[in-house]
Amino acid sequence: MPYDAWKDNEYIEKLVKELRDSGTNVIIGSLDHLINWGRSNSIWPLTFATSCCGIEFVSLGAARFDMARFGWEVARASPRQADFIMVAGTIVHRMAPVLRRLYDQLAEPKYVIACGGCAISGGPFRKSYHVAMGIEDIIPVDVFVPGCPPRPEAMIYGIMQLSRKIKVEKFFGGVNRQEKQEKFLESHPIEGIDDNK
Amino acid sequence: MQDFSELTAFIHSLLTQFLPEWAAVTVECVIIAVCLLLAYSLLALFYIWFERKVCAAFQCRLGPNRVGPWGLLQSIADMFKILIKELISLKHTDKFLFALAPYLVILASMLSFAVLPWGNGLQIIDFNIGIFFLIACSSIGVLGILLAGWSSNNKFTLIGALRSGAQMVSYELSIGLSILTMVAFAGSMSIGDIVNAQANGWFIFTGHIPAVIAFVIYLIAGTAETNRGPFDLPEAESELTAGYHTEYSGIHFGFFYLAEYLNLFIVSGVAALMFFGGWMPFHINGWDSFNQVMDYIPSVIWFIGKAIALSFVIIWFKWTFPRLRIDQLLSLEWKYLLPINLANLVLMVCCIVYGWHF
């Protein structure tokens, strides 16, 4: 894939521009750079699959597509040790609280990729009585990968975009993503859990 | 063959020129500790990368190759991330024990790491029960694992820890006995003596049959001791999510992760020490020019090379065999390895008494 095409992401470009405008400290900026280098090059997925997309995710790990090249093959079964959830498959009513709990169990920094039509909007099951119409009102999403199921190439592209997004984050000071996440958690409270602590 | 004790003696004399004896020793201790920590973490990172590459090769994949040349920086990036990842504190857990467990595990592996003979004269301390100390230290690790499982207040970790406890206690017997066989052969428990005794031929060759049996048993038990496949029941991913460290995040998990790989190095290092002459180069009696060429290769490279070659075998096990079941695991130890080991010890003693060895 040519570099220019890969870089073609308005959202991230806007983010970078905003960051540049606010200015950065030299020391903190370079420290940020180092941390983000580590973070963006080491994103471990949670072993999580509900349906078809999960099988394509398995193919992603196999020799043909080999996500190990990027260092993503360390799929952790425990959410405490993973960095992102690839929501691969339909999320139904019964699964929604479980997904939310998995998200809460992830350790910061955590990211979410909504993979496939079902996770984005309900996909072919929009008419159903038991399917959540997209996971965006359950957990905050960072990257959407459309498809039914997306081809493994699309998934690689999606995770690479996530990696790019992590690269422009700020560890010290205003973490732009964090704000979005806090806003989300405020608007989707769970009884008994104080998210701001 | 270069001797590192000259270097260390030089440093010592250099320091005593400026400092009193006690201060010099303190400074040396600090230097050693720093070197050790550095070596420990670098080696662990290298091992993580090595396993990922080897596993990729077995699975017809490429493995990490995007971060740094041949993906060499991949595990460093991973460590950066793990270092700054959130440490989740859990409700309803024993906070003190929960935090203590990873330190115990890493302490155990670091202590055993410290007594390994790295090269000619490159050993921190060579005392007369060196190998005994090594076994004792490596056993502390199981305590950490049990604590981790218990204090997490999670059923998966508890089952994982209990499995691990049963497994480690059983297989320590085999490790101990197979090492005892070789200690009987060497006639000393001092690591330096054991290595020097192999100057004219490694134990695996001179001790022939009983040594080979002891080596095979050691390799099996060592794999079990490090919780690696096919004995990875305590963290059996498909059964117990992540086993005893399910609830650990951030650097606490990083400790378990590092210790796992370092234990792999330690087990193969001890195997290299007991059976393959430690840092001793490969010598053939009578071939003097060949022996001289071998001597040119630094002793450190000999030791690390042997250890990595043995680790490769253990990694090969993991990516080939399916996992055992807990009852099969225990019956393998108690019904097969232990009796064979005891018989082997008697055989070895006979060999020594009647001089059947080379």
Add this chain to the structure above:
Amino acid sequence: MANIQEKIAKLFPEAAFEEADTLTVTIPDAQWHELAKTLRDDAEMAFDYLVTIVGMDWKDSLGCIYYLDSTTHNTHIAVKVIATGDRETPYIHSVSDLYAIGCIYEREVYDFFGIIFIGNPDMRRLFLSIDWKGFPLRKDYDMNPDINPVPHENERQSDYTYTYVEDADGKIVKEEKRVFAEDDFVVNIGPQHPATHGVLRFRTAVDGETIKKIDVYMGYIHRGVEKICEMDTYPQTLHFMDRLDYFSAHPYHHCLCMCIEKAAGIEVPRRAQVIRVIMDELSRIASHCLFIGTFCMDLGATTMLFYTLRVREQILDIMDKTCGARMTFNYETIGGVIADLDPDFVKDVKALLEILPKNIKEYNKLFTGNVITRNRMEGVGVLSRKDAISWAITGPSGRASGWACDVRKTAPYAVYDEVEFDEIVRTEGDSMARFKVRMDEMEQSARIIAQLIDKIPDGEIQAKVPKVLRLPQGRWYQTVEGCRGAFGIYIESDGGTSPYRLKIAPPCLPLAAVVDHLTEGSKIADLITIGGSLDYIVPDMDR
């Protein structure tokens, strides 16, 4: 069939008969249990295999249609039972004491239609949570999302289950009992767990490492396909089949197409028939490849997964060229197939057939002979033939228990009666047998493809199908051999453009239901072996 009808008429004078797709007996609820017992135990009838229970809402009444098969005589019968009681509390007598699988099937009907089964030991909801309001497959179900919003809080959990029994006066009494004993150590395996092959949940009571009892929770991927199908036109319903068991997308598609074609009386061109069979068998090889890989991975031998995926990728490439997708093909349509074969198809398939035997040999060398593998699999999770029939375990798992249940042999469809292949049946019934059956089936599938690949006839790929397809009034049932067992489609039409009721009878639901029966007394690690060897696909059982 005529003598069966006579015999039933003699014993049960109230029974009414209807010769539709299958012989249908209508019987009042009061005599249903008696009839079921006769049907099962009578040597001449011996209907010992409960295929499926189709819950029905006929607007004025609720009821069930039971599909029964005889494994000895290879005959089929349908029994229609109308529920007694009003719409609030309709009830039917349970047959879970006669057929082990009845318990789960009846729970499913209860979940969707609210029909209470008297005597069923476990009358909880199956797919939906306890707090779910309404019964979704009833015609008057209110789909308003405000009634059942997406929950954000953890699901309410009950340790109790219910049975409804008839007391001496014929009154129905609800009884409550605990699922687990009070001091059981219950480990929750799933819904997010690497070994459950998706989102299935086992509440497992263990004693140390030994399993005492397993309570299966489903519905974590229940997508309500049957209800959506009722709102869609017939061609629109097709694509859901891909998303049930995504490994056997072709056979499932094939099944629904055949059922609709049978109802509409459409003759499928021969070229399409042959293409369909080749596709079915290709996906069977791909599916079994993935089974071997994931099963080995469950046992800890991760590397095997990568070797088997290599062959699967090659098959997916063939599919990709012809169907345009890697997993959800939507290739078979009503009356044929949607597009003609790719020019490279024959060449690619031949290349595949060449490498396949070598690969199978490699898998056997690497895994099957391994002593650890054999210790882990031999004698683990033994299922007898009788239990397999009672639990309705079809497909490779059933054949491993000695039950010759291959639909391609018992009721050949498409061109299966023209090709030669062996039905692999083993008698051990353990995990190893289930594994080996699949291994050998791959060879048989290759054999079928080899016979057909040079003889794909020329001609049309699609029959003429009306633009707006209406099925006549009636009901039809069609079975095919999916990759995991017999897959059935039941369509009831009221003459409109969309089905009045479309029931999917998945092979994986019994596979998950039998886990408790198989694992009792074995180790936690055996649960993984057994679950892996049964090879259930969760979206298939949940629908």
